[in-house]
Amino acid sequence: MSTAAGGPATGGLPPNTIIAIGVIGGLAGIYLTMLNQTFNTTIFSVMGGIGSIFAVVWGADAVRRVCSYGLGTGVPSIGMVALGMGVVAAIFGLIIPETGILPIPAILGPVISFIVAALVGLIIGLLSNKVLNMNIPIMEKSMIEIAGAGCLVMMGLSASIAGSFAFNDAILPSVVSTGYIAIVFIGGAMTILHPFNANLGPDETQFRTLYVAIEKAALTMVIAGFASLTAIDAVSAALTVLVGLAIFLVYFDKFMKSVHREAYKVVGTGLLPSAEELE
């Protein structure tokens, strides 16, 4: 149950800035993993994870904006639908150039995935508002954003595990066949749904929510790093894990500081009293 029902979210960075950060940062991260092929290494796999962090920030902000209206079903539902749409669209976009059905160069794969995710999101948003009468003014726009962000998170984490976004050569054997795609699915959904779910309420602020988003995305990146131990070499995997841990520590600290600053008062309650002390 969303307790923050009522009106549009306010304050902080404007939505268009976040959208730009998410789209450009997410796609750039995915495309920068191509440096692996250019320099014949796997060290740039970490860029996929960093790209996924940008996409998570966007997705979490979109969830924050739409869930401020109150969905009636709880915030987690929208995160799961984001990755549900995102995973279908991401795999479609990455595989379609490689099947040779349409004459598209493989390099456009992530962009096609992103566009397909946006289209699926638009249709789900239209169905929610027009057929199911949810009457949330920004539902269509938010569903496009959430599906797009989910798709980018999915591709970013997969590219970070496999070291490349080429589907048949890298992602299929390293991410899909190994079953890591389930981790990417649930981990990606958690990063998008959890920040607002953890922070919602009348005193929710955008920066605190987004600190949680970055911190959760960094943790998921650490998990992706461990997964990539079996897919690519140990040095690149260790780099992903270490960069993820560093980002996590920095933003967890920022989150804790903002909690202490914005709370009325932070007091330690101590341990539960023992039986003798109660007498």
Place this chain on the structure above:
Amino acid sequence: MIIDPITIALITLGGALIGLGVHFIPVGGAPAAMAQATGVGTGTVQLAAGAGLTGLISAGYMYNFLATSGSFTTSDLILVLASGAVGAMIMITVTMFIGQLVYVYCVGVPPVSAKVDKDPITGDIQDIYVSQGTEGHGVPTVSFVSGTIGGLFGGVGGSLVYVQLMEIGNTPADPAVVALAGIFATGVFYVNAVLASYNIGGTIEGFHDPKFKRVPKAIISCLIASLICAIIAVPIMGGVS
């Protein structure tokens, strides 16, 4: 490669069955977690996904058992669907039963529906047992039966999507095809479960709840959404094999 219309139609049907099944499951949400509403105390998506994914696992086991041993016939398909349905039904009934034990013996409330005066199945009087200011407690008989039916539809729908995707891949022993079909079925399952839960808008007690009359809208939405997912999924599965 030809996109098979029957496969797409069956995946779409599977998605619509998932959307229908969600409406049968007694979901109480946060109020039920405090024993202030009828149903299991969690969200629609979590309950439906828990049951649906268990159904997928049991269907996947049966499919693997039947398809790797030879050709896959229509009677095999029915066996797989039944296996998926039973898996989902066991999961949802166990959840409801253990939840019921907690409500009755730990919280101390009688299982009662606030939406009907008499239980449509047992005929027991309901309204006098509803505590003031609440919307029922626990899982009354009618909600339990309804939830089991929900598990049946959800399990059949999820297994139908999975089996159709596996049939396009046509290599049941290939882990890549299994993983891809599994994750796609999960994706389709979540999209339909969430659309259905948006239609319910929070809590529902089962088929006797007035909100159940909204089902046609959810079916239309799930048909459209699953059709799109199917059109996207079919060429992918064809592309892997």
